[in-house]
Amino acid sequence: MFSIQILLRRWLLPVLLGAGLPMAAAWAETVDPALRQQVVEAVLQEDEEQAARIEALAETGSDWAAGVLALWRAGNLQVDRPADGPELLFTLEGAVARRLDTGESFVPVSPKEVATTSKIRKAIKNATDLIAVASPDPKVRAAAINKLGMSQNADYLPVLLARQSKESDAAVQRALREGIALIQLTDEDDVVCLAAIGVLGELRSLGSVDLLQAMTVSDDESEAAKAAAGQALHLIERYQKxxxxxxxxxxxxxxxxxxxxxxxxxxxxxxxxxxxxxxxxxxxxxxxxxxxxxxxxxxxxxxxxxxxxxxxxxxxxxxxxxxxxxxxxxxxxxxxxxxxxxxxxxxxxxxxxxxxxxxxxxxxxxxxxxxxxxxxxxxxxxxxxxxxxxxxxxxxxxxxxxxxxxxxxxxxxxxxxxxxxxxxxxxxxxxxxxxxxxxxxxxxxxxxxxxxxxxxxxxxxxxxxxxxxxxxxxxxxxxxxxxxxxxxxxxxxxxxxxxxxxxxxxxxxxxxxxxxxxxxxxxxxxxxxxxxxxxxxxxxxxxxxxxxxxxxxxxxxx
Amino acid sequence: MRKSENLILIAGALLLLVVLPCLNAFGAEGSALHVSDYTINLWGKYLCYGILAVSVNLLWGYTGLLSLGQCLFFSLGGYALGMHLMLKIGKLGQYYQAGNNPRELPDFMVFLGYPELPAHWVPFGSFWFAALMVLVIPGLVAFGFGWLIFRSRIKGVYFSILTQALTYAASLLFFQNKFTFGGNNGLTDFKTLLEADLNAPDVRRNLYVATVVLLMAVLGLVKWLLGTKFGKVQQAIRDSENRVLFSGYATTSFKLLIFVLCAVIAGAAGALYVPQVGIINPSEMTTDKSLEAVVWVAVGGRATLLGPVYGAILVNVLKSWATTAYPDYWYLILGGLFVLAVLFAPNGVAGMPQQFRDLLVWWKSRRSALPDTAALSA
Known part of the structure; x- marks a missing residue:
């Protein structure tokens, strides 16, 4: 109960609030035209590669791109499809429509929301999460890292490892170590897994209690891993007490x-x-x-x-x-x-x-x-x-x-x-x-x-x-x-x-x-x-x- | 005063013991003289409260110990008999009849998942053991608590506060499911007492008669006790404990004995209350209930023999009426009654005739004094 409360207060709420709706004005300023083009392409080209292109946006690390993606996911990104011209993506700032590709305001002819599929929404989420990892605000960074860690998705591992070498904030470093260890728990290699368990125990990671508990009773894990998980759990539980x-x-x-x-x-x-x-x-x-x-x-x-x-x-x-x-x-x-x-x-x-x-x-x-x-x-x-x-x-x-x-x-x-x-x-x-x-x-x-x-x-x-x-x-x-x-x-x-x-x-x-x-x-x-x-x-x-x-x-x- | 008290006692005993039950048993249904089974049962309840009030009065009115824990002893007695009644439900229990209870456990134990009867429940299968425990358990609790508290020379308000805390703690304990006394719901759904059906009118009448007999016996005991040397010391303790102590009396032992005696009386009242009302649960032992019993005594008149009984009956008749007629205002009435009784009628209903006489004397003396002052000023 207690750990859930901490989880909610420390990580989930900031993520929900932080990644939700960035200020429109903040990203109306100078944005690289190439980036604008990349985002427009990712949105408009509906083919097999679309999800990959969206996730590729994460590599830009741009808050602006994350903001656009969040709008899209929430169903607030508009497209204008005039009969005689090209499709134009735009966002609404109050009553003013602003073109996505140039940032200029214009008057749309037949506006419509850009639709999403569940696959695309998932890709958007991944991308925004990854961008949040590079956010300038350490709190948002730590929260995003934790979320990635808790997902135990090995795809995120390279991003987190890359971040670890650049990170200077102590709290975020700790979150990174915890997140990496959480992901490494699922590693096939016993050595990596054991090391990860050790790190979690050392960090007294309250968030990992459920996962470690599952490991101690799981049939897939080796005896050594089970024992290590038990030990780490003991440490964490004592800390929790x-x-x-x-x-x-x-x-x-x-x-x-x-x-x-x-x-x-x-x-x-x-x-x-x-x-x-x-x-x-x-x-x-x-x-x-x-x-x-x-x-x-x-x-x-x-x-x-x-x-x-x-x-x-x-x-x-x-x-x-x-x-x-x-x-x-x-x-x-x-x-x-x-x-x-x-x-x-x-x-x-x-x-x-x-x-x-x-x-x-x-x-x-x-x-x-x-x-x-x-x-x-x-x-x-x-x-x-x-x-x-x-x-x-x-x-x-x-x-x-x-x-x-x-x-x-x-x-x-x-x-x-x-x-x-x-x-x-x-x-x-x-x-x-x-x-x-x-x-x-x-x-x-x-x-x-x-x-x-x-x-x-x-x-x-x-x-x-x-x-x-x-x-x-x-x-x-x-x-x-x-x-x-x-x-x-x-x-x-x-x-x-x-x-x-x-x-x-x-x-x-x-x-x-x-x-x-x-x-x-x-x-x-x-x-x-x-x-x-x-x-x-x-x-x-x-x-x-x-x-x-x-x-x-x-x-x-x- | 003494004579009129005796007269009332005898008349009341006749009325309650002979007239009411006879009217109930032989009065034709529907005639003006018939007393319904419901009324008999209701009065049985009132008189149980009356016995409780007498025990409160013996402590507070005659010994100066305001115990806010009398309801605890009342409930302990009730629980002791309730346990026996629970065990006698046996094959009539709902779970047994549904075929889920081969061991004939009380229903709440099946509901709460007890594998078998807890060891301390077993002897309560015997009526005489339970009847003994009705007296012994409240007595023992009172002895243990009283011995500790009187030995520490705790008195006055501190005594009240500590008994209140004891009662509060005990009610919290009984509210717990794992305390093996049915938790919140308590003990209920009783069927038979000594093989007799508790819902039959004649059994209820007998219980009522037993209550009246107990009340009379307790009143007789109190009356006798107050006349003895013991009773004199007891009242002296109320008036000035230190003087009694310095005169060489072990006040601690006197107080302890009275405290235990009152607990036993309250326990017996509780045991008669439970089969008539059909339920005992922890809400009976909250401090509110103890204070309510004190109200009866205050309204009826403390340090009078019959006052507590008047008070218990009056307040409860009022309660039965007010909680149906004006449910929202009952607590306002009760609270108001309390304040008024304390402020304006310190001797309660029983003391009112005297109070009126005093008032009359004062009024007369004032009127006769008036000409004198006029003469003086002239």
């Missing part, structure tokens, strides 16, 4: 970051204020749905319904960069929205229950049921679609490990939020009030701190952090009415494991739990991983009931 481990650690880190932001919110409301907010997960969902709403407001609008009343949210119908910037607005919006809901909750319900923590647990659970059902009624029971903005949908690939931009972004942002929270709590007057109220409410009130207000703001801030977590989660996973439920147990565990009332502990335990959870999930299956994680957390807490960093206090009931 490493790649997967690093990949899942990275995913764990990003999942842990979402958990971190959410649990940090909970650490403030639960750890500092002592309020058990079972609706904390729903604050996350508020954030995620706010992101969804902002996205739709930037886009085409959305129709919501509630208690039978329809509500049309008009859209700004933005496109391009303006639309893509929706996420930048959605992040603060989701914070504010969740904070507002949190403040309403604190004013409406929780402030009456500060002295009864167990009952605040029950009341907030009731609130969470109500909120969930409201989400279902307003946004529908199914998951809604939140698209990643373009600047978050790519990925880095570092030695076969795919690092998605969205995950990198989430990690980075989580670090920033932890830092900002720390600043707020230690360097601002509000932070001072918060800490004072949490340490000794009565004394703080005596000193003139408006404790009610501080409670409200603290709770709002904690809920807002959950909203931010929801906004991030919308970039990694599904947004649905039950989104909060899957996080609430984890968040409480995180706070308790970290040590209640200790933000540093929360940071450590969020990252730890996220990573352990992801690694176990990739080792076993998702729910088994979750069970083991929960089990080990329970045992950890039995061993250290105060968590990683217990708060020391002289109070008996502390």
């Amino acid at each position: 490493q790649v997967e481990t690093v990949g899942s650690l990275f995913r764990g880190l990003s999942a842990g970051s979402v958990l971190l932001v959410v649990a940090l919110g909970l650490a403030i409301t639960f750890g500092l204020m002592g309020v058990i907010n079972m609706a904390h997960g729903e604050m996350m969902a508020v954030g995620a749905y706010t992101t969804y709403l902002v996205q739709n407001i930037f886009g085409g609008g959305v129709a919501l319904s509630m208690f039978g009343f329809g509500l049309e949210v008009p859209g700004l119908n933005l496109t391009g960069a303006a639309y893509q910037s929706y996420f930048i607005c959605a992040v603060p919006a989701s914070f504010l929205m969740a904070a507002l809901v949190g403040i309403a909750l604190e004013r409406g319900v929780i402030r009456f229950l500060y002295k009864r923590p167990l009952e605040s647990l029950l009341a907030t659970w009731g609130i969470s049921l109500i909120l969930q059902q409201l989400f279902r009624l307003i946004f529908g029971p199914n998951n809604v679609q939140v698209s990643s903005p373009s600047y978050l949908s790519g990925s880095f690939v570092i030695s076969d490990v795919v690092l998605g931009y969205n995950r990198v972004f989430v990690i980075g942002f989580a670090v920033a939020i932890v830092f900002l929270t720390w600043l707020l709590l230690t360097k601002t007057s509000l932070g001072l009030f918060i800490r004072a109220v949490m340490q000794n409410r009565q004394m703080a009130a005596c000193m003139g701190v408006r404790t009610e207000r501080v409670n409200m703001l603290t709770f709002g801030f904690g809920s807002g952090l959950a909203g931010l977590g929801g906004a991030f989660l919308s970039q990694l996973g599904n947004v649905g009415p039950n989104l909060g439920q899957s996080y609430i147990v984890d968040s409480f565990m995180t706070v308790v494991v970290g040590g209640v009332g200790n933000l540093i502990g929360t940071v450590g335990s969020a990252i730890g739990i996220g990573m352990v959870d992801q690694s176990l999930q990739s080792l076993t299956d998702p729910s088994m991983g979750k069970i083991i994680t929960l089990g080990s957390i329970i045992f950890f807490l039995l061993w250290r009931p105060g968590g990683l960093f217990p708060t020391r206090t002289r109070s008996l009931e502390g």
Whole structure:
């Protein structure tokens, strides 16, 4: 699964995009007339030699020729067959017809598309592939080489070998060695074949796993080749394991970051204020749905319904960069929205229950049921679609490990939020009030701190952090009415494991739990991983009931 | 208060134990006095929930331990009896009748491709073993978990969170197909219990009567327990655990005993629930269900003997009505009920008469106080 994903991202997509449609303007410039003539002949002379002539175009290495061939294959190359003159090939650039043989514009009389047969399409493909091998862009080159290698067609071997002596780019050199070895796997000569297997093993070629596996069970191969293939497979699989481990650690880190932001919110409301907010997960969902709403407001609008009343949210119908910037607005919006809901909750319900923590647990659970059902009624029971903005949908690939931009972004942002929270709590007057109220409410009130207000703001801030977590989660996973439920147990565990009332502990335990959870999930299956994680957390807490960093206090009931 | 409680207990027992079953058995079909088989079955279900609620109340109302894992014990009891019922399907199973199941395995095992009956299933072929396990398994799980957790002096909210985590982990485990308990679908399609057809009206009536008897027995046990010295210590632990500890009582042992007792009660309720409802699956042991049981207690009135039973019946009657009449709004109603009960009726339905009396007293004193203030200002 993993290797297929890499294959898709690294090779197939660039090939599909890169060889698809070259820019018309780029090849309207000076093209050698002889080359033009050669291309025209290849297209128009429909005889036995046509396929060979098309493939011969590959030797020119011309991007222009490749572009024309691609147009032809796609059925976009036109021919004009006037009754009184010669056939004229031309391309359409918008409304302008441009002659292929001279590059000049003219007015066609009876235009028609140039037909292709499957044989010709195959020849065109071969030719464009070979031209791509000589492309000036190293990425396109490497992708094309890989494609040729995977085809295991010995006809391409000379081209690749010729390229190998000229190639200067290291990544492309590697692709060349891999591609050549892949083709040589089919070689009759055992020595060549064995050497190729050795090279593949040495390169840790993830793309060759299926082929090598087929070799180990094939009847046509010699024992030596089978053994060598087995050895190479072993090397590659070990490498693959490493790649997967690093990949899942990275995913764990990003999942842990979402958990971190959410649990940090909970650490403030639960750890500092002592309020058990079972609706904390729903604050996350508020954030995620706010992101969804902002996205739709930037886009085409959305129709919501509630208690039978329809509500049309008009859209700004933005496109391009303006639309893509929706996420930048959605992040603060989701914070504010969740904070507002949190403040309403604190004013409406929780402030009456500060002295009864167990009952605040029950009341907030009731609130969470109500909120969930409201989400279902307003946004529908199914998951809604939140698209990643373009600047978050790519990925880095570092030695076969795919690092998605969205995950990198989430990690980075989580670090920033932890830092900002720390600043707020230690360097601002509000932070001072918060800490004072949490340490000794009565004394703080005596000193003139408006404790009610501080409670409200603290709770709002904690809920807002959950909203931010929801906004991030919308970039990694599904947004649905039950989104909060899957996080609430984890968040409480995180706070308790970290040590209640200790933000540093929360940071450590969020990252730890996220990573352990992801690694176990990739080792076993998702729910088994979750069970083991929960089990080990329970045992950890039995061993250290105060968590990683217990708060020391002289109070008996502390 | 005590007297009226006894009166209600006796009247309720008579009504539930004698009148309803008699009306079901002897009332002419279609007459106003007839109680349908469906109603009997439904009330059997409500009363099983009532027993569960009593166990939650014994823990939360009287000992101060808010366990969010009572549904786990309820389901464990249910699964233990469900396993026996599964094995008794035997030749009536769909796969056996289709000729694909010569070993008479439960249908889900054939479906999931088990070669033979797993070893831990074998003894459940005996009813008495299964009946014993209904009590022993929840008790053992509660003992193991409770021993670890109380020894670590975990209490209050942390206790709730940990029991919630335990329940969550257990439900994930039971959702797994390879855990040999039917995964997602659980155990269902039961046919007979002790050779009696589970779909026959008289068997259902007997199950209902058994439920009422168990409920009465549990209520009697709780009432007796609260009067003993043990019960006093238990309530003292709720009010101030440290004082009890410093007075020389081993609070850990008290709490552990109560925790195990409540698990056993919940397990027995689950075992009666399963044959009446005809299915047990992991969705019964999610944390939501445990919290729902806590709602019953909160609505009915915690730390009252009969409150939990009122609460379980009231909320479930409301649920049966609302989920058919207003399916979209049921969760809004339940959530709202929860918030309102916590905020405005901390003693629940059972505490409402007292609350009204207090309100009346307050109102009167306010009215009589008014002339005084007028005199003062003059």
